[in-house]
Amino acid sequence: MNISKLKNGIGALVQPVVAILLGLLIGAIAIAIVGGDISQTYAEMWKGAFGSFYFFTNTLSRATPIILVGLGTTLAFRAGFFNLGAEGQMILGGLCAAITALYLPGPGWVKMIAALISGIVAGGIWSAFAGWMDAKFRMNLLITTLLLNYIASLFAGYLVAYPLKDNTGSAAMAQTKMIDHSAWLPKLFHGMSLHAGFLIAVVGAVLLFLYMRFTVSGYEVRMLGSNPLFAAYGGVQRGKLMLYSMIASGGFAGLAGAVEVLGTQYRYLDGSLSTPGYAWSGIMATLLAGSHPLGTVASSLLLAALQTGGMGVERNTEVPLEIASVIQATLILFVSAKISYSFIKRKKARAQDGSVV
């Protein structure tokens, strides 16, 4: 039994590992094309991501929002629906966290906790809104979650450009005022960028893993995603469960935004959550990990390392930062190749189900 489990585990690892190797290979070709030294570039990339304690913690801190978004996407995928709205949910989460921390009276730790919660709630509501439209008007989740991103992003942009704009500083940036120091997420190490949000993300991953694996409703979520008809037949309440998963999924994304605001930015700055592409990296991490909560942590770290490593490459070589994006894109290409391959296999199996009596 353990052997079969182990085999399954190894089998599940083969695909992402092959994808990573192919990604690095194609990255090498790209490096060669732009005239860089392949081994030197990869060495710089490694150094940029893991080369020193400073760079390592930097990578972890970059991975933090990616992990949280990835967990939300994982939950949604496991329940059998798409949530491509992580970006909007994250933005609203971050914005609400900033507003709460700025305007809620009370001691710093109260502000901080309230801000985190408000981030979760905002992301959850935004995601549930898409779920509600699906249930009520049969609007496709793929489309609604995606389009709600623009609404959230532009709305937040408006708020920080006009009513909530920070007019104290000299720079005319679209941003809120800075949050009081007492409400910041504490740094884990002095002088490093890594903050307590990383611990929140790791704990979240473990909790999600335990929930999926050991609770009745986690079981029901998995069965709903695996075969919705089987779930319905067994008495799983699809509507309710879907709404809750939607809320939780958006809640994770909202938390990602809140953590980023309270731990790194200390204010909501327009574009600061969308430009680095945290949300899309999170979705990629989920795909890469095959929607496994703990695997999502690992793949988020990998993607974050690619990004911080890419910065290292740009600092120290002639090779442009975009090389990391090439590798990342290749990775996703090969991972999604698996998805469409298994999709085709399923279609074929269905065609063979026999049309004749």
Next chain:
Amino acid sequence: MLLNMENISKSYGPVKANSDINFTLGKGEIHALVGENGAGKTTLMRILYGMEKPTSGSILVNGKPQSFSTPADAIKSGIGMVHQHFMLFPSFTVAENIVIGQEPGKWNGFDRKAAVAAVEELSRQYGMPVDPNQKVESCSLGVQQRVEILKVLYQGADIIILDEPTGVLTPLEVKELLVAIKRLASQGKSFILISHKLQEIMEVADRITVLRDGRVTGVVDAKHTDIEQISRLMVGRDLAQMQRSTPKLGAPVLEVKGLTMPGDRGKPLVDGATFKVHAGEIVGVAGISGNGQSELIGAIAGLQAASSGQVTLTGQDVTGAPVRKIRELGLAHIPEDRYQWGAAKDATVVENGVMGHARRQQRFGLMRGRSIRKMVEGWVKRFEVKTGSLDTKVQFLSGGNLQKLIAARELAQGTPFLIAAEPTRGVDVGAMEMIHGELLKRRDEQGAILLVSSELTEILKLSDRILVMNEGRIVGELPSDEATEEQISLLMAGGKRQ
């Protein structure tokens, strides 16, 4: 003879699907092929259409031996097949669907005008009116059928295999189809007609070949036979009588009143079904599949909505109630289609086994892993489910083994009411006896069971009362000690009760 199939045999491992079948078809003849589910009709036609290779035997078209390895080969020899489920592209037009594979071309590709003209010509020639420019998705099922037949004719078929062609049609469309078949036959086309509906066959066929257990049990002239004789040839075996105690009826557990479910085109799928199932009895529902049994079960189990009528379970109205409530009130359900409803393929044996039990096997919302494993392990042992381990994904189990797991799971729910739909589909003889034994035991313990099966033997062996469904209606109710297979098949095929 236009077509000679000689001594066709086909084995799948130890199972003989066809043994020594001889089948002939003359020019302009309509030859019906009948038999129960699993009698070998499908296999024989798949062999003729190049989808299967016979283990032995030969096929002669116009006296020349042929060997088909793909449907394309069969089409080249003038054999066409219209499948039970239409194989059309809904978003394409009628003409596009008909010419597919042999599209008229011009220098820049597909010549749409020529295609429309060809279809119009074909439609005139064979007297089957269609609008070439209409999209298939907006055609009625009767027209879609016509499109399928025209497609086969366009491919130049002289031999046309129709597989259950009337299953989805309204009575009027059926009449039109039968007329069209006769006209085409008078124009020299030959038909092989697979059907369960004996009345239609009597109306249209020239000859009838009956299969049972992979063998030909009779080739009769339609003029010199009747539905009763064919039913006997189809069934024709003595029943192994299982000892059943006389039922001790309790209070009614399930009451269904006037249940009606809407269909696609005015023809209701379930039409005013009314019956009761009491504690301590098995009520069998017999019928050719697709006559409303699935929908009836769906409505009782809370999976499909009825348009009118009422379902009462243990005295409570459960019409339109959520599945969980119905299950909590006392429903267990062995579903008809194990892959569609009964299991999640990429989940493990344990995960599939715990469905419906999970809420009882919990503490503070956590699943009691150890006792759940023990429970499932017990079923695996008792029902001899062959599986690598409890953590094997059920997609790796054979259909019969998965069926055993599902039957065990639902029997273990221990509810007052059980729906057993095709409970032994695809399981071996030993397991079948075991599942049958369990069902009878449940009945003797005052369980109420609704058994839906397309296997008449199963219905007769287990049921205390038999309901026969035809086209959504319950057309007969017989006590099982008075019922005979002939009588039931007659009712199933839409014949009159004697």
